Amino acid sequence: MTADDYDYEALGLVAGLEIHQQLDTETKLFCACPTERREPEASSHTFTRYLHPTKSELGEIDEAALEESRVDREFEYLAYDTTCLVEADDEPPHRMDEEALSVALEIAGLLDAEPVDRAHVMRKIVVDGSNTSGFQRSSLIATNGAIETSEGPVGIEDLLLEEESAQRIEETDNGVRWSLDRLGIPLVEIGTSPDISSPEQALEAAERIGMLLRSTGTVKRGLGTIRQDVNVSIAEGARVEMKGVQSLDDIDDLVRGEVGRQVELLEIAAELESRDAAVGDPADVSELFADTDSGVIAGALSDGGSVMAVPLYGFDGLVGRELQPDRRLGTELSDHAKRHGAGGVFHTDELPAYGVTEAEVEALREAVGAGPEDAVAIVADDADTAESAIGAVAARAETAIEGVPEETRGANEDGTSRYLRPLPGAARMYPETDVPPVDPDPSEVETPELLTEKVERYQEEHGLDAGLAEQVAYGRRMPLFEHVVSEGVDPTLAAGTLESTLTELRRDDVPVGNLSEDQVAGTLALARDGDLPKGSVGDLLAAIADSPELTAEEALEREGLGGASEDEVRAAVREVVERNAEQVEEEGMAAFSGLMGEAMGALGGKADGEAVSAALREEIQQRA
Structure with a gap:
């Protein structure tokens, strides 16, 4: 059965969204540093941290943070000439940024959400290195909102204002390298109620929320500035959170893919139950591979490592069963092994292969007491890693017998997902004592014009056709369009220049990124005043892009593009x-x-x- 054949209502599909959107404010949420992104090459110095989880006020440790801490890693941070002591966690955070709070209240109004009487800042434990302090600061701003979709309303459970994490740059020999330019940028997190009942509704809800966010004119644009997390479950399955969806267009495919994965896991669990399946104890089988031709295994053994195996009784043929395109139950086992530092796993549903012979497979089965109806998974690495990883594989195999595990997964670009960590719990939240609470006042916050309303106005007031009106309203240069039109520039010329001419120049390899808004506005003003023929606007912009130190007037004189009197x-x-x-x-x-x-x-x-x-x-x- 394919995703197109699923009856989502019969399966009991329930989904919800978490939308994370960076705000385009002057300063960061808890310090006065700028929110502009920097290139890693601009880093002026670095420092390192080792992080570990702490107990909540009730003495509990969050399971997700605990698993993360089991991987011993060093975190290196790229700092810049703008990096302050707050970002380095060497000074307490300052008061919450007023501009960010105002934008959050504006968004709350668009979502019909009710602002809280008092906003308290909380600490959310995060020990993956994405924050120098080991936690993220977050504050509940509004609750009980709603948006409309063609399949019915979707509730907005909460809107939080929090600090963005650091930017992950790359893996290092000792851990992970992060960049601090992104850390602390104000971010709103919008959580919907689990009212979504189809992949199409999930996409529509995300698009609606995205439109409302962009309507404020105060959110950042571009790759990585907005992320969507999708929570999905079916009646007999479990809640799974898929994190890091970069593109809205991927949401419906991810929901379909997760439904399909859970359906397959349930069918596997039913088959395992009928086979009276069980997971055996891990064992060291290094001696069986002393003369192996497998490069992976031989490499591990030559470095003093070991080969650990776990028998999976009743699993034969099911470890290799596909759950999603190019992802099998064996891939799930491998994800868990990788979380503990191993490169992956081999299993008997795919062996002999990778240099492992049929004789070695038979010897492996005999060594762990596995028969023809059973499977065996192995991990080859240094001794500690192999032992830890095979334990994780065994634990994941146990949950396969039970059904679908609750977990956090990472979204892949192809619509599939991979295991990240267990679902976090309430134990990772506790009050932030360094930041005083604030009393949100929505009375002075104005509700902005929606982008859908702008499209209609651009057609009625400026005579733009529907397509061009939508391009301008939803485009990054909408504020510039409104500015130049208010200065008397012909709306059609302004829209065509911003949405067509600049795009054509970029395709012709003109460095339009060199153009400032003032230079574009100045060029359009010259055309408005008759000093530049409208047909030469593109030529002048190209000339300025190649010599960005020039003003529009200076470039006009140099290029001789002035209009006839x-x-x-x-x-x-x-x-x-x-x-x-x-x-x-x-x-x-x-x-x-x-x-x-x-x-x-x-x-x-x-x-x-x-x-x-x-x-x-x-x-x-x-x-x-």
């Missing part, structure tokens, strides 16, 4: 008409089309067609 236009048109006087007398206004091109050519592209057209019509009418 009204007197020059009339003189050129009059000369064309006189040269074709006989044709004008015979054809009258019918001669217009033929003479228009000649007139434009005579002016060398230094005049707008509208001005030339008006002057030509007037001259023909006078002679006719």
Whole structure:
């Protein structure tokens, strides 16, 4: 059965979203550092940290944090000339940024959510290195909102304002390297109720929330500035959180994929139950592979490592069963092994292969007491890693007998997902004592115009067609469009320049990223004032992009793209008409089309067609 064949209502699909959106504020949430992103090469210095979980106020340790801490890693942080003591966790955080709070309240209004009377900052334990302090600061701002979808309303359970994590740069020999430029950027987290009952509704809800967020005009745009987490379960399955969905377009595919994975896991569990399946005890089987031709195994043994095996009684043929495209139950076992430092696992559903012979497989089965109906999984690595990893494999195999485990998974680009860690619990949250609470006041927050409303207004007020109006309203340059139009620039010219001309220049490898908003606005102002022909706007922008130190006026003078004056236009048109006087007398206004091109050519592209057209019509009418 494919995802298209599923009856989601019969399966009891329940889904919810968590939308994480960076805010485009001047400073970070708990310090005065800027929120601009930096290139890793700009780092001025580094420092390292080792993190470990702490107990909650009730003396509990969060399971997800505990598993993360079992992997001993060093975290290196790239710092910059703007990095402050708060970001390095060498100074207490400052008060919550007022601009960020105001934007969060604006978003709460768009979601019809009720602001809390008092917002307290909490610490959320995070020991994966993404925060120098070992926790993330978060504050509940509003609750009980709702959005509409074509399949019914979707509730908004909560809206939180929190600090963004550091940017993961790369794995190192000792751990992970992070960049601090992103750490502390204000972020809103929007959590929906589990009201979503189809993949299509999940996508629609995410698109609706995304539109509302962009309507504020105060959220960051671009890759990584918005992330979606999707919670999915079916009636006989379990709640699974898929994190790090980068593209809205992937959400419906991820929901379909997770439903399919849970359906397959339930069928595997039913088959395992019928076989009276069980998981045996791990055993060291290194001696069996002393003369192996497998490069992976031989490499581990030559470095003093070991080969650990676990018998999976009744699992034959099921470890290799596909759960999602190119992902099998064996892949799930491998994900857990990798979390403990191993490179992966081999299992008998895929062996002999990878240099492992049929004889070695038979010897392996005999050594752990596995028969034809059983499977065996092995891990080859250093002794400690192999022992830890095979234990994780055994634990995951145990849950396969039970059904679908609750867990946090990472979203892959192909619509599949991979195991990350257990679901976090309440034990990872406790009050932040260094930041005083604030009393949100939504009375001074204005509700912005929605992007859908802008599209309609651009059509009605500015005469843009529906497609161009939507491009402008939803585009990154919408504020610039509104600014130049308010300054008298023709809306159609402004929209075409921002959404078409700049795109065409980029495709022609013009470095449009060098253009500032002031330079673009200045170019459009020159066209508005008649100093630059509209047809030369792209040429001037290209010239400025190649010499970004120039203003629009300086580039215009250097390139000689200035427009012809009204007197020059009339003189050129009059000369064309006189040269074709006989044709004008015979054809009258019918001669217009033929003479228009000649007139434009005579002016060398230094005049707008509208001005030339008006002057030509007037001259023909006078002679006719």
